[in-house]
Amino acid sequence: MMKRVLALGLCMLLAGCASGPRIDTRHTSVGHDSRVQFIVLHYTSSDLERSLDILKGDGVSSHYLIGESPATIYQLVDENRRAWHAGDSQWRGRTWLNSSSIGIELVNRGYIEGEQGRLWYPYSDAQIDALIVLLKDIMQRHGLKPGAIIGHSDIAPQRKVDPGPLFPWKRLADAGLLPWPDAAVVARQRSLYALQLPDIAWFQAQLAEQGYKVPEHGQLDSETRNVIAAFQMKYRPTRFDGEPDAETAAILAALSANPD
Template identity: 75%
Template sequence: MKVITATLMLLLLAGCASGPRIDTSYSSVGHDSRSQFIVLHYTSTDLPRSLELLSGRDVSSHYLIGESPATIYRLVDENRRAWHAGESEWNGRTWLNATSIGIELVNRGYVQSADGRRLWYPYSDAQIDALVVLLKDIMARHELKPGAIIGHSDIAPQRKVDPGPLFPWKRLADEGLVPWPEAGAVAVEQMRYASEGLPAIAWYQDALAAQGYRVPRHGHLDEETRNVIAAFQMKYRPARFDGEPDAETAAMLQVLANQAKR
């Protein structure tokens, strides 16, 4: 009797361990990927230190791309949440670790010169080539649209500047991966703003919010608003990202808004 009882108990435990019986004969079409964004970063250090930091407990990313050779390392499965975004917001979504795939590129970022200027490190062509291939693969598998790729400086403009002004966003745009304001249309709008006058600060704040940025909406040009303007400029006009709400910045915002309506 004891042997029979023990056998029954083992069978019951085995059944519990295998989980519930689930009918999978039906499937909903109302779903999409949990990953809605791809966030790009630089590591601010070399490859050995990058691997050490990103394979630890405090910070992680789904992918790391070396500089030379441009090896792609997968550090976290895409189905798992990596800890790369921190306090962040884009298009009203906050704490983007839960809804994004993080890609770190080995790049030292910048050094401070004697006169206080930031001297930025460039990215290698091979590294960007590898990134483009990876981005296209991720976007195809997760059915993401252009605009899903953003920088750490976009989602946290008050505290982050990566991937920096030397990151080639235009190259990604040429590959069809990110929206880009058409140069001719920007020139026309810039002339209009130069002759008619600049929009109010509230207009810039609303336009930046429409792009996805978290920005104050009080109509004042405070430091927080300047930081968001600078983040936008760093992406679309990296030669000058001074945070000034000028005619060219207004033109780029207007053209991007017009293109999004097409």
Template identity: 70%
Template sequence: MKAVALALALLLLTGCASGLRIDTSHPSVGHDSRVQFVIMHYTSADLERSLAILTGNGVSSHYLIGSSPATVYRLVEEDRRAWHAGDSEWNGRTWLNATSIGIELVNPGFVDTPEGRLWYPYSEQQIDNLIVLLRDILTRHGLEPGAVVGHSDIAPQRKVDPGPLFPWQRLAEAGLALWPDAQQVAAAQPGFAAEPPTIAWYQEQLAAFGYRVPRHGEFDEETRSVIAAFQMRFRPERFDGQPDAQTAAMLAVLNAGR
């Protein structure tokens, strides 16, 4: 059967090359976009270096947004696979290059100093243009706000971009990302403080939200990294990876609202 199928496929390809007419008058409604996620990155480089890297034969992304001016560059067509996610997972889907659009923002990332790690902010124009671009992408591909995630979400053991200064809450206010309701978090937090959840609970909740996380109930380094990635996105003022009542309340509220 495999040989027959291969032969038919080759005949079809040969026919197309020789002018075969294909009837397209019966389009199916049983399909959706190959794009399931939009993944946010920073470049850790200036514009010139970012363009050189992203237009070479290694890493790539669909879009690059400069800083000043915040020009939006399309580097890869959306129907093509860009190489920006690597070893990654979200909501059970793995190796997300095939199912995602990658957006890189020109940003140095961070610098380590004697006083600690300093992160570089994004420009207002960058985020303004990003919001317009994201709204267009989500509309065209029929995606919900939960489809927009960070590189640190899909690869928390390897990546920290787009970093703690990326304005997730601003995107959420524009209807383009998820954010926990502050009043609900405040109401839930005392209960988690009085009776802290187990590590197994955190692992189950993080997995339900979308992260790849161990499910063995032990607080190992891998679990700590996932908690830190979640905190960096939703509580960027402190993302040490330590489970606490506020983190638990945010997780519970986000999962209850999905």
């Protein structure tokens, strides 16, 4: 009888240990927010089957994957967990953004090299429609403001070009998901900058203000060109050669005049 009592007591003790410490949750603080500060958009460079195989493995991962046709939304990682999609990255002073972002991959082949240069693949309307619905849901749940959505090329302009120049950022802006430069302001500023273009230090300062990691030494080096090209790919995708021209300056000025 004594052995049974001791065995029962031991089981209860082990069960208590297994359940963890007793925690009083009656008091809560208002000093907190979501760990998610950004949403990073990517393309997969492959078809759906290959994308799923890669993203379900133990290397790269993302929270969501959106198919092309049909535009099915797959959740691969819980939002409370860190996915491995951003790599070496920086935006608005934050580094290694895996810890503070949600990653969304869109099935898209990206580009192929042609005789005239890179040939980029478009996104389907259904895919972007599904993305917009998902983005609105994520932003509402995490209390994110317009401007929290960025591309992989924004946070890693020296090594990434996705989601590419055919990604329709303007559609996201029209849906209220990110700031967009006012066309009238851009036109007015472009005429002024056509007469006198700002120096490279101005471009670098403006790009840094937007959030980019960019050199600030006043020289037009390859790193600065890559950042300018990433910015142009987003706001002026018809030409993204990395040249600091009047229209690029005008777009930067318009965005600075109306920050998110």
